[in-house]
Amino acid sequence: MAEDRRESIMDLEEVEPSPVDETPLEFKEGYFSSEKDPEKTAQHPKRTSTLGLGGHNTIWYLSRIQKYSSYVFTAFAGAHIANTSIIPLVMRSVPESERYLLLTRPYYQGLPMEPLLVIAPLWAHIISGVALRVARRNLNAKRYGAAGNEKPSFFSSHFWPKVSGISKLGFQFTPLVIGHIFINRGIPNQFPGGQSNVNLSYVSHAFAKHPVISYAGFTALLAIGISHITWGWAKWLGYTPDQSTKTGGERQLEKKRRWYVINGIALAITGLWMAGGFGVIGRGGEAPGYVGRMYDQMYQRLPLIGKWM
Numbered sequence: 001m002a003e004d005r006r007e008s009i010m011d012l013e014e015v016e017p018s019p020v021d022e023t024p025l026e027f028k029e030g031y032f033s034s035e036k037d038p039e040k041t042a043q044h045p046k047r048t049s050t051l052g053l054g055g056h057n058t059i060w061y062l063s064r065i066q067k068y069s070s071y072v073f074t075a076f077a078g079a080h081i082a083n084t085s086i087i088p089l090v091m092r093s094v095p096e097s098e099r100y101l102l103l104t105r106p107y108y109q110g111l112p113m114e115p116l117l118v119i120a121p122l123w124a125h126i127i128s129g130v131a132l133r134v135a136r137r138n139l140n141a142k143r144y145g146a147a148g149n150e151k152p153s154f155f156s157s158h159f160w161p162k163v164s165g166i167s168k169l170g171f172q173f174t175p176l177v178i179g180h181i182f183i184n185r186g187i188p189n190q191f192p193g194g195q196s197n198v199n200l201s202y203v204s205h206a207f208a209k210h211p212v213i214s215y216a217g218f219t220a221l222l223a224i225g226i227s228h229i230t231w232g233w234a235k236w237l238g239y240t241p242d243q244s245t246k247t248g249g250e251r252q253l254e255k256k257r258r259w260y261v262i263n264g265i266a267l268a269i270t271g272l273w274m275a276g277g278f279g280v281i282g283r284g285g286e287a288p289g290y291v292g293r294m295y296d297q298m299y300q301r302l303p304l305i306g307k308w309m
């Protein structure tokens with residue numbers, strides 16, 4: 001009997017929280033409003049702070065940080081696909097495309113643009129995502145915990161929100177993008193001359209000398225990263241299959257249609273990025289002489305695999 005009751009409580013946890021989830025009023029102010037005299041409330045309405053930010057809970061703020069940080073990183077990704085795919089596709093030459101990379105670099109590298117456009121939004125997005133899971137877990141524990149007899153530990157699977165497909169993609173994308181930044185920004189910065197040593201030929205050099213790892217690494221980065229970003233945008237815009245408002249048989253059809261459209265868009269963008277990234281930069285060949293030897297030394301700085309490079 002007690003087991004049945006616990007199972008029915010666990011079923012409630014399966015519902016994925018919406019991105020704009022807010023604590024219901026009864027949790028903010030107790031089951032009954034603390035305001036005793038409703039007329040008094042009407043005469044003195046609650047004021048927000050001067051900036052108009054008052055009255056929201058942690059989940060509300062974290063959801064917004066997670067949403068708006070993704071807008072900024074998408075803007076960077078737009079400039080990046082232009083530099084590393086569309087321009088190489090148009091120019092059909094790595095050295096010709098490099099001029100555009102160097103031209104746009106000041107807009108996303110160095111201070112203050114790099115922290116504002118790349119580092120802060122990326123970390124804000126990752127940290128707010130993890131913090132949201134913890135906050136939602138704690139809210140679930142508060143909402144449903146009192147109904148159970150035992151108090152499960154923080155680390156047990158009780159009360160944790162379901163990990164959605166978008167979240168799974170995000171968790172896989174994180175080490176890939178951090179690794180990509182380390183290779184293209186972290187390592188060059190350890191050498192005299194810093195980033196000025198590196199341009200698209202640094203990537204071409206890796207493709208020519210270490211094709212298996214380069215193709216595998218970039219395929220994972222592009223496929224997982226673009227799927228995460230495309231599905232994420234579908235969610236912000238209310239177009240994911242689960243967000244369909246249709247009912248009955250029509251709903252199944254609409255859900256299927258949405259699934260194909262979102263994956264189709266992700267596939268098209270991945271294909272476009274691969275066409276320029278692999279088709280032009282990937283085929284640019286080894287860098288000759290001193291520059292090539294410096295690139296080798298840079299790739300040797302990679303942890304674990306560097307000693308074979």
Ligand code: HEM
Nearest residue numbers: 077084105108109118181184199200203218221222225277
């Ligand atoms: C074939 C595909 C790609 C290629 C050839 C490529 C190449 C590069 C290069 C050459 C840099 C150094 C930029 C510079 O020195 O100006 C870089 C940096 C970076 N890339 Fe990529 N990239 C690719 C895909 C991606 C994807 C899918 C993402 C994630 C959306 C991404 C995120 C970044 C980030 C965050 C940086 C660091 C930017 C900075 O701090 O300056 N890249 N990439």
